[in-house]
Amino acid sequence: MDTQFKKGVLDLCVLSTLRKKDHYGYELVQKISMDIQITEGTLYPILRRLKNEGYLQTYLRESSEGPSRKYYSLTKSGKDKAKKLKTEWKDFERKVDKILR
Amino acid sequence: MRKTEFLNELEEHLIGIAKDDKEEIMQDYEEHFKVGAKKKRTEAGIAKSLGNPKQIARDIRKELSKTTERDELKSEAIETFVAAKKFTKHIFNESKNKIENLIQEEKGRNRKGEFSKELWIILGLIVLSIISGRGIFMFGAVVIFVYSAIKYIKKEKKGNSKNAKIKSTSKKAKSNRKSSIKIILSLMFNFLFFIWFWISILCTLISLLISGIAILLSGAIVMAYSIFALISYKTPLTKDILFSALFAGAGLTIFGGLFTGLFEKLTKLFFKITKKYIELNMRFVRKWE
Numbered sequence: 001m002d003t004q005f006k007k008g009v010l011d012l013c014v015l016s017t018l019r020k021k022d023h024y025g026y027e028l029v030q031k032i033s034m035d036i037q038i039t040e041g042t043l044y045p046i047l048r049r050l051k052n053e054g055y056l057q058t059y060l061r062e063s064s065e066g067p068s069r070k071y072y073s074l075t076k077s078g079k080d081k082a083k084k085l086k087t088e089w090k091d092f093e094r095k096v097d098k099i100l101r
Numbered sequence: 102m103r104k105t106e107f108l109n110e111l112e113e114h115l116i117g118i119a120k121d122d123k124e125e126i127m128q129d130y131e132e133h134f135k136v137g138a139k140k141k142r143t144e145a146g147i148a149k150s151l152g153n154p155k156q157i158a159r160d161i162r163k164e165l166s167k168t169t170e171r172d173e174l175k176s177e178a179i180e181t182f183v184a185a186k187k188f189t190k191h192i193f194n195e196s197k198n199k200i201e202n203l204i205q206e207e208k209g210r211n212r213k214g215e216f217s218k219e220l221w222i223i224l225g226l227i228v229l230s231i232i233s234g235r236g237i238f239m240f241g242a243v244v245i246f247v248y249s250a251i252k253y254i255k256k257e258k259k260g261n262s263k264n265a266k267i268k269s270t271s272k273k274a275k276s277n278r279k280s281s282i283k284i285i286l287s288l289m290f291n292f293l294f295f296i297w298f299w300i301s302i303l304c305t306l307i308s309l310l311i312s313g314i315a316i317l318l319s320g321a322i323v324m325a326y327s328i329f330a331l332i333s334y335k336t337p338l339t340k341d342i343l344f345s346a347l348f349a350g351a352g353l354t355i356f357g358g359l360f361t362g363l364f365e366k367l368t369k370l371f372f373k374i375t376k377k378y379i380e381l382n383m384r385f386v387r388k389w390e
Contacts, residue, residue, distance in 0.1 A: 025129055026136035039152030044129045045161040048122060052165070065139050070132060 010038070010046055012089055015055065015074065015082035024061070024069040047072060055081050102148040104134045113186075114158035116179050122165050155180060219249040227296065247289055291382065299375065306368045313361030320353025 013032055017023065023031070025047070029040045050056045055078035060068045074082060102110075108130060115123050130151070137147040151157070159176045223242045230238035327347040330336040336343065 024136075026133050029133065033150075039150070039156075040133075041130075041151035041154075041157040042160050044126060044133070045157070045164040047129070048126055048161075049164040052122070067132075067135060069136065070129070 009036070009089070010043070011050065012082075012085040014043070014046060014050065015078060015085060018056065018072055018074050019079065019082045022071045022073040024071045026069075028072060050078070054078075102145060104144045104148065107144075107148045107151065107154055108134075111154040111158055113183050114155055114179060115161060116182075117162060117175075118165055126161060219245060227300070231300065243289065243293065246292055295378075302371065306364060306371060309364045310361060310368065313357055313364055315357070317354055317357025317361055320350045320355070320357050323347075323350030324354060325350075 010032075013036065014028070017028060017031060025044065028047070029043045032038070032043060033040045047056065051058065051072075055075060056072050057075050057078075058070050058072055061071050062068045108127065111130065112123075112127055115126070118126075133151070134144065134147055138144070158179075162176065162179075223246055226238045226242035226245070230236065230242070323346055327343045327350060330338065331340065331343050331347070338346075
């Protein structure tokens, strides 16, 4: 998949994944990098940026398998942003489809 | 790549990032490794799937610092800077190791004694050249100096090649030879240039010392004469003149004493500085091996 597509769409993917449920770092990175082939390491900076921008918040949760893990969840503005990005994507998809036909 | 290697490499390249961002990101990666380990993945496998730490650092800088068009150059500059830092550290550690090895080797040999013998020959030649006014002795001193420096460096290199711990490729050996020549040349110029200052300062100090002693002695002589004259009554001078002469003599003696003492101290300091300077030069030669 082209890198330009991937970069534009990562914010959307991250926010939408978190919209469904909260994830911890490793889990989120694995999930997204499985579907969209990106190097896992590049996701953490994106998460940090989204947090700085106020779309995400983090909390620690005890885990049965060892040390407590950092969980990511959407803030109110994160939820709004997720919705907005999804609409933009759908819109974009429609337009590109039209050209391709 | 192992976990600590990955994390260190990443952290080193995170220049220009806010402290909390940096801390939190490093924690994120730590946690990633920990969770991966729990899922029975190897450190190398986790590191590989995370990607190249230098590239990740670039991405982090892009996401988290105020970005401008100069980003590519900045990344290059940062990576070069980190590489240069590592290289300097590496050279410094290697030199330190070499010196430590040499010191252990030299404990048997009396290398220091060898070198100072040549130093005396050189000094002797310099003095000869001053006294005789012939330049040939000076030239001889320089030749002996260069010869002993080369011999010294060659001996050290021999000691190095015996040591299996030190890996040297042919490139390094070549650059070592080049730098030894550079060092010899610079020491030579050093020597030729500073030796004149050193000699003139030395001569000044010597003459000042001699003047001090002369003043001291003349004061003493005046004192002695006036006392003798006062006692024996057999003198062309009147008593009052003799008395003033006595005190003038005393004053001169004291002054001469102080004067000589001062310059004696200065001369000692001068020789201490000279020794330190030579030491520094020797250390400089060793370090750049």
